[in-house]
Amino acid sequence: MFEPVYCEKEVHELGGPGIFFLGDAQDILHSLLDEYKGRVQLIYLDPPFEKEIYRLNSTKSIQLSSLNPCNHTKDSNLSLMHGILTGCHALLKPTGSIYLHANYKQAAYMRLFLDEVFGAANFMNEIIWTYRSGGRSTKHYSRKHDNILFYRKSGNCYFNIEEVGIPRGANSRNHLRKNIDQTGKVFYSLKTGGKTYRYYEDSLIYPSDVWTDIEYLHQNDPERSGFSSQKPEALLKRILTASTREGDIVADLYSGSGTTAAVASKLGRFFLVCDSSPFGLYALRKRQHQAYNIPNLFDEAHPLEFRYPPNKPIFALNASVKKSDGFLTLELDNYKAEGKACELVYCALGSMRQNTFFPEVFLDSPALPASLKMPLKLNTQPILQTMDIRGIQGFWSLKMDSL
DSSP states (O other), X not given: XXXXXXXXXXXXXXXXXXXXXXXXHHHHHHHHHHHHTTTEEEEEEOOOOSOOEEEOSSSOEXXXXXSSGGGSOHHHHHHHHHHHHHHHHHHEEEEEEEEEEEXXXXXXXXXXXXXXXXXXXXXXXXXXXXXXXXXXXXXXXXXXXXXXEEEESSTTOOOOGGGGOEEOOSOOOTTOEEEEXXXXXXXXXXXXXXXXXXXXXXXEEOOOSEEOSSOOOOTTOTTOOSBTTOOOHHHHHHHHHHHOOTTOEEEESOOTTTHHHHHHHHHTOEEEEEESSHHHHHHHHHHHHHHTOSOOTTSOOOOEEEEOOOOOOOEEEEEEEEEETTEEEEEEEEEEETTEEOOEEEEEEEEEETTEEEEEEEEESOOSSEEEEEEOOTTOOEEEEEEETTSOEEEEEEOGGGO
């Protein structure tokens, strides 16, 4: 009844606009350069310099192993990042910029590489993001900040700090006198050096290079999508808002929890993201499903596309299928990998055209037995997609003549 099939793409009607690539950053870069060289406005990189843990649910965590920099020796890690930064430079538009997120161990090395690839004259800021999460050390000063290195590609860089300014407001301020001008607007004034400076309540205060107002995500934060190193949406929102405009292309070669894609889609930017772990794909898909679970007929469609190397399932299914009143219902009773029962994390039912899968119904973290139901369409071959707890995906064609 079920025959394994190859699939290279997966397209959802909602959740974009953007594309996720499953693969290592250095490999995906070659594909991106073929199509997007000189077209990307912003690149955000948050390489997994430490071991990454993916929290599938409240009781199960998975240590991700891949060819990311954290799994290389120090020398190969640095060589890998130098090549990736070179590719990033080629991807960017002349008006583009890059933000590289680093920890205290790697920030100095990354600064030197960025100086070499982008040019020291194109250094914009070393942003210090401070937070209060975690414990306190007694052996050294507690490490409570990350470094975000901000470089432009050229002197023609787009950067609009007014987009991320906040109104000064009516709070009282030391050394400033409250006044009202001739039009009735409230302002605060300060006289120094023979000059008087006015600050209106509706004038904007701009962020400095020390960000203290964005909190680190706690473990039970609603934004959490499972990755241990997940960054808050507020952090990426500030970066994307200041350095991109609606319709621009944003790239992230270490997608992980999917924060860059999630923020880009909310702000109307097109995203190109990749991750070497299938759980990066799963986390982003689930996150975007939850964000866009109610289609709006008045909104434009923003497809979410996944691309991955074609693979053939190596496991077995036990399921029953029936047709009734124009619908096909699949009851998935059992899933085995190498002869043993294995936990499913995702399944979907849909159709396939030219090696591209179009899901119509899906289940995240399904408990078996699980049921999937979709309308039957003429000349359409139903396809079942599965992903197990090991991150292995499979696509299955249902033989309708056996029903």
